[in-house]
Every structure is written in C-alpha cells, then in structure tokens.
Amino acid sequence: DAMVIQNPRYQVTQFGKPVTLSCSQTLNHNVMYWYQQKSSQAPKLLFHYYDKDFNNEADTPDNFQSRRPNTSFCFLDIRSPGLGDAAMYLCATSGRDLPYEQYFGPGTRLTVT
Amino acid sequence: AQKITQTQPGMFVQEKEAVTLDCTYDTSDPSYGLFWYKQPSSGEMIFLIYQGSYDQQNATEGRYSLNFQKARKSANLVISASQLGDSAMYFCAMRDRNTDKLIFGTGTRLQVFP
Numbered sequence: 304d305a306m307v308i309q310n311p312r313y314q315v316t317q318f319g320k321p322v323t324l325s326c327s328q329t330l331n332h333n334v335m336y337w338y339q340q341k342s343s344q345a346p347k348l349l350f351h352y353y354d355k356d357f358n359n360e361a362d363t364p365d366n367f368q369s370r371r372p373n374t375s376f377c378f379l380d381i382r383s384p385g386l387g388d389a390a391m392y393l394c395a396t397s398g399r400d401l402p403y404e405q406y407f408g409p410g411t412r413l414t415v416t
Numbered sequence: 417a418q419k420i421t422q423t424q425p426g427m428f429v430q431e432k433e434a435v436t437l438d439c440t441y442d443t444s445d446p447s448y449g450l451f452w453y454k455q456p457s458s459g460e461m462i463f464l465i466y467q468g469s470y471d472q473q474n475a476t477e478g479r480y481s482l483n484f485q486k487a488r489k490s491a492n493l494v495i496s497a498s499q500l501g502d503s504a505m506y507f508c509a510m511r512d513r514n515t516d517k518l519i520f521g522t523g524t525r526l527q528v529f530p
Binding site: 409 | 453458463516518523
C-alpha cells in the first residue's frame, strides 16, 4: 500500500545532542511537510517542500533544518534540541490533484532528556 | 486572514448514537477546501472527509458526513452510529490555496462510551 513512513516512531535524545528524524513516501507526491505537535494542540507547520523548493515558516526556529534529497525522502534535523522541542513530529505529503488532501505519517515522538 | 474555529474542546457520545462536531471558518477567498482529520491516541492524522466551496452537495464518506452551510461559514462533521473506536481528537482544517498549507482548528476530543 502507498504510504508515508516515519522512522523512528520514538526517539530519545539528550539536551543539545543533534537528532535527525526521517520521512519517506511511496505516494510520489510532490509536496512534503513537517509539523510539530505538542500535547493537546493542533499541528504547527515548520516547513514544507514544493518539489525541491524549500518553504520555511517565519516562526520556525533556526535550530530546525530540513533536507529533501529526492522525491521520496525528507529529513528533519534538530541541531541542538532543547527541552521545549519535545513533541510529536508529523510528516505529511500532498499531490497535484484535487482535493490536495494531506496524507500523514504515524509521527515520531521525540523526548529530550 | 484565514481562520478555523472549533468551540468544543471535548464531546461525549454514547455508542451507536450520532454526534456533531462543530467547525466554523473565516476566509475572503471564494475558492477553498475544508477537511476533517481524526487523530487517535497513537498520533497518526487520518483524513476523513473533504468539502469544496463550490460543491453543490454535502460530502459523505461512510458514517461521516459534512453539514456544510456556506452562508454561515460552518462545516460541521456528523458521525453516525458512533463506535468505541471513534474516540479520538478531531481537527477541522482549511487549505490555503496560495501556499498549499493547512490551517487547523484547535480540535475536539471525542469520547464514545458504551
């Protein structure tokens, strides 16, 4: 089945230790998104790629970076995680056809110790 | 600016009953799309249903239907014959046509009890 895959599902990192979260998709969608979701809140968009074009949200901290080496893969790098970065990180994709719904992966729950 | 409002932080419904989750929106764009997503405790966001602003009929997908009232700018989700597995967080969202971004409401936590 076509899907959005996120690895790992759970990640524990130490304060200040760089961490990378990965997302892959088999849907061949051209748009990929990274969201941060804290407990009982709506997802907050960090950035998205339209093909290779990178779009950063104005309030995304510089601590967060992203790479999209090809259509299928996208990575979220947190250079120096702080305790406030503990959250669920959701990857999503959308394609070129209406209604452009976003398909989400299962998420990576990040804990910072 | 576009905005989604969900005024019900939590809702309870008995199994097999119907429940309506409210969503109102604000936009000046005549063309827009509205989405509902379900998020169980596992965390994955599951797409449920879509309504386009020019759609003549209310969207339906199985037990889910959308009560779309354009003049009132509301897009309420109706779940019929609730099941225990429907217990989850539900988000209403609007797609920004210019940026491809989804604008989410704050969500409604639905609990279905036996």
